[in-house]
Amino acid sequence: MNKLRAAITAVGHYVPEKVVTNFDLEKLVDTNDEWIRTRTGIRERRVAESGATSDLAVPAVQNLLKNRGIGAEQIDVIIFATVTPDMFFPATACVLQEKIGAKNAWGFDISAACSGFVYAISVGTQLIETGAYKKVLVVGADKMSSIMDYTDRNTAILFGDAAGAVLLEPSTEETLGVIDHKLYSDGTGGQYLYMKGGGSLNPPSHETIDQKMHYLVQDGKAVFKVAVMGMADVSAEILERNKLTGADVDWLVPHQANLRIIDATANRMGLDKSKVMINIDKYGNTTAATIPLCLSEWWHAGKVKKGQNIILASFGAGYTWGAVYVKWAY
Ligand code: UT7
Numbered sequence: 001m002n003k004l005r006a007a008i009t010a011v012g013h014y015v016p017e018k019v020v021t022n023f024d025l026e027k028l029v030d031t032n033d034e035w036i037r038t039r040t041g042i043r044e045r046r047v048a049e050s051g052a053t054s055d056l057a058v059p060a061v062q063n064l065l066k067n068r069g070i071g072a073e074q075i076d077v078i079i080f081a082t083v084t085p086d087m088f089f090p091a092t093a094c095v096l097q098e099k100i101g102a103k104n105a106w107g108f109d110i111s112a113a114c115s116g117f118v119y120a121i122s123v124g125t126q127l128i129e130t131g132a133y134k135k136v137l138v139v140g141a142d143k144m145s146s147i148m149d150y151t152d153r154n155t156a157i158l159f160g161d162a163a164g165a166v167l168l169e170p171s172t173e174e175t176l177g178v179i180d181h182k183l184y185s186d187g188t189g190g191q192y193l194y195m196k197g198g199g200s201l202n203p204p205s206h207e208t209i210d211q212k213m214h215y216l217v218q219d220g221k222a223v224f225k226v227a228v229m230g231m232a233d234v235s236a237e238i239l240e241r242n243k244l245t246g247a248d249v250d251w252l253v254p255h256q257a258n259l260r261i262i263d264a265t266a267n268r269m270g271l272d273k274s275k276v277m278i279n280i281d282k283y284g285n286t287t288a289a290t291i292p293l294c295l296s297e298w299w300h301a302g303k304v305k306k307g308q309n310i311i312l313a314s315f316g317a318g319y320t321w322g323a324v325y326v327k328w329a330y
Contacts, residue, residue, distance in 0.1 A: 002174050003129070003174065004128065004129050004130075004131055004170055004171075005128075005129065005170070005171040005174060005176070005177035005178065005179075006124065006125040006126075006127075006128035006129060006136070006168045006169070006170065006171065006177050006178045007168070007169060007170070007171035007172075007173075007176055007177035007178070007329035007330070008166045008167065008168060008177075008178070008295075008326060008328070008329060008330075009068060009167050009168070009169045009329065009330055010064045010065075010067045010068035010166065010167040011064060011067065011164070011165070011166050011167075011292065011295050011296040011299045011300075012059075012060045012061060012062070012063030012064030012065075012066075012067060012164070012165050012296055013060050013063065013162070013163060013164040013165070013289075013292060013293045013296035013297060014056055014057070014058075014059040014060040014063065014162070014163045014164075015046040015056075015160075015161070015162045015163075015283060015293070016046045016047060016048040016049070016056065016161055016162075017046070018046060018047045018048070018049050019044050019045075019046060020044060020045055020046070020047050020160075021033075021043065021044040022036045022037065022042070022043060022044065022157070025156060025157055028150050028151070028156065029150070029151060029152070029153035029156055029157070030153055031153045031157055036157050039258075039260075040157070040158065040258050040259060040260075040280070040284075041258065041259025041260070041262075041278070041280045041281055042157065042158070042280055042281060042284045042285075043281045043282065044281075044282060044283075044284075045159065045160030045161075045282075045283055045284035045286075046160050046161050046162060046283060047145045047160065047161055048143055048145060048161045051143075052086040052095075052143060052146075053082050053084045053085060053086055053092055053141050053142060053143045053146075053163075054086050054092050054095040054096045054099060054141075055099075056141045056142075056143060056161060056162065056163035056289075057080070057092075057096050057139050057141040057163045057165065058096065058099050058100060059163075060139070060141065060163040060164055060165045060292075060296075061096065061100050061137065061139065061165050062100065063296075064137075064165045064166070064167055064296075065100075068167055070135075071101075072100040072101045072102040072103075073101065073102060073103055073104050074104070074135055075102040075104070075105045075135050075136075075137045075167075076104065076105055076106075076133040076134055076135045076136060077105055077106060077107060077124070077127055077133050077135075077136045077137065078093040078096060078097055078102060078105050078106075078107030078108075078136075078137045078139065079093065079107065079108065079109075079110060079120045079123060079124050079136065079137070079138050079139070080092045080093035080096060080107060080108070080109045080110070080120075080139045080141070081109070081110045081111075081112065081116030081117050081119065081120040081138070081139065081140045081141075081288040082109060082110075082111070082116060082139075082140070082141055082142050082287075082288050083111060083113050083116070083142060083147075083195075083287055083288065083317070084142045084143045084144060084146050084147060084287075085109055088198075088199075091107065091108050091109040092109050092141075093107030093108050093109050093139075094107060096139065102137070105137070107137075110123065112185075112288075112316065112318060112320045113193070113287060113288070113316035113317035113318060113320060114255050114257060114285070114287050114288070114290070114314055114315060114316025114317065114320070115183070115255070115314040115315065115316045115318070115320035115321055115322055116140055116287070116288035116316075116320075117138070117140035117164070117288050117289070117290075117291045117292055117312075117314070118181070118183065118255075118291065118312055118313070118314045118322040118323070118324055119183060119320065119322065120138045120139075120140065120288075121138055121166070121168070121178065121181065121312070121324050122181040122183055122322070122324065124136040124138045124168045125168060125178040125181065127168075128168050128169065128170055131170075134169060134170060135167060135168075135169055136167070136168040136169075137165060137166075137167055137168075138165065138166050138167075138168060138292075139163065139164070139165045139292075140163070140164050140165070140287075140288035140289045140290075140291065140292045140293075141162070141163035141164070141165075141288060141289050142161065142162070142163075142286055142287035142288050142289055143161045144159035144160060144161055144216070144285070144286065144287055145159070145160070145161050147195055147214065147215055147216045148215065148216065149212055149215035149216070152215070154218065154220055155215075155216055155217070155218055157284075158218075158257075158284055158285050159216070159284055159285045159286070159287070160283045160284035160285065160286050161286060162283055162286035162289040162290075162293050163289050163292075163293075164289045164290075164291070164292025164293040164294075164295065164296050165292055165296075166292055166295065166296075171329055172329075173329065175327065176306070176307070176327045176328070176329040177326070177327060177329050178324060178325070178326050179242060179325045179326065179327055180238060180241065180242055180324070180325040181238075181322065181323070181324040181325070182234055182237060182238055182241075182322055182323055183320075183321075183322035184230070184234065184319075184320070184321050184322060185318045185319060185320045185321075186318065186319045187318065187319075188319075189223075189226065189317075189318060189319030190317070190318065190319075191219075192218065192219040192222045192223050192319075193216075193217070193218045193219070193223050193316070193317040193319075194216075194217055194317065195213070195214065195215065195216050195217065196208075196213045196217070197209075197211075197212075197213025197214040198213070198214055224258065224260075224261070226315070226319060227257065227258070227261050227315040227321075228260075228261050228264045228265075230315045230319065230321040231254065231255070231261060231264075231265045231313050231314065231315040231321060232264055232265045232267075232268035232269075233268075234313060234315075234321055234322055234323040235252070235254075235265050235268065235269050235311060235313045235323050236268050236269060237323070238311060238313075238323040238324070238325050239269060239311070242325055244309065244325075245270060246269045246270030246271040246272075247270070248309055249269065249271055249275060249309050249310075249311055250275060250305075250308035250309050250310060250328075251275055251276070251277055251298070251304065251308060251309075251310045251311070252265065252266055252269065252271055252275060252276045252277065252310075252311050252313065253277045253291050253294050253295055253310060253311065253312045253313070254266075254276065254277070254278075254291075254312075254313050254314070255285075255290050255291060255313065255314035255315060255316065256278070256279065256280035256283065256284070256285055256286070256290040256294070257280075257285045257290075257315070257316070258280075258285075259278070259280055259281075261315070262276060262278060262280070265313060269311075277294040277295075277297075277298050278294075279293065279294055279297060287316070290314075291312050291314065295310075295312075304328055305328065306328055306329065306330055307327065307328065308327070308328045309325070309326075309327060310325075310326045310327075310328055311323060311324070311325055311326075312324040312326065
């Protein structure tokens, strides 16, 4: 029997209107545009002035549904990747379900930080491959501004808010769709990128607030070293095991944490920079949203075509990392 494949059949994205430039941040912390640009590649990021992470996802999904020409009630499953859920529970997938009217779906959240979308695609792909589900909505969205310490120059400059989504359906052509995926995690990295407060370890109290435990903390240098290796290694691995070289790849869609990490990954894959989707300059690091945001922006610009070989790659807190090989289906 032929293998049932999952294909991406629609994309959508949303970014809030408010733009925060490096120059704006110069007024908040001891930093400057030149440092931020040369060390990270970021020029500006978007910040949601109201609403929650699910409110970023709603217009992204509505955009996707319109592109596919279907109604929300046709969605079978919602997988929502985020580290900034609306609340601990109910799952943001359920909040989104209600807001978009996906009344026939069930859903759950995935917490894998910057690798959340890549993890979610892998899980969604396997739900399609079993034959049990026909329409799996995979969302990557984060309102990073809700966990940012805007007095900490090490982190405040890096992150932004956004949402992206893709629809997975059984592929109508056996050679097209999600061909391969490889995921990793390493819990020893948890000490370098985390938010300590608010959970069962440090339930909210005056003390946790005073100690700023509800903000993201990162040892940038430590994460940088392993991120460069992790993202490059897993990207090279997914090429090798699918007998591809850089010349076969049409697009690398890397998690957008730092332009220097993206460049190192492209170099390791032997890939020309023109084949790398990069929008970190406009949006910064939007955590689970970076990859679907790129895919949707490039698709809307008419640059993603049927049959193209596309590699998604990420590295993030956990540590978590992974890569996905997609042969674009539409
Ligand atoms: O997405 C999830 C995974 N996360 C990542 O992949 C992020 C990985 N890490 C990074 O991207 C980089 O480490 C950062 C962009 C976070 C930092 O860049 P860096 O080149 O590693 O800088 P650094 O932390 O080593 O800091 C170098 C210097 C320090 O000053 P001294 O000690 O050399 O005097 C910092 O205090 O730059 C200083 N610095 C800043 N200066 C101006 C740190 N942040 C800033 C800032 N503006 N915002």
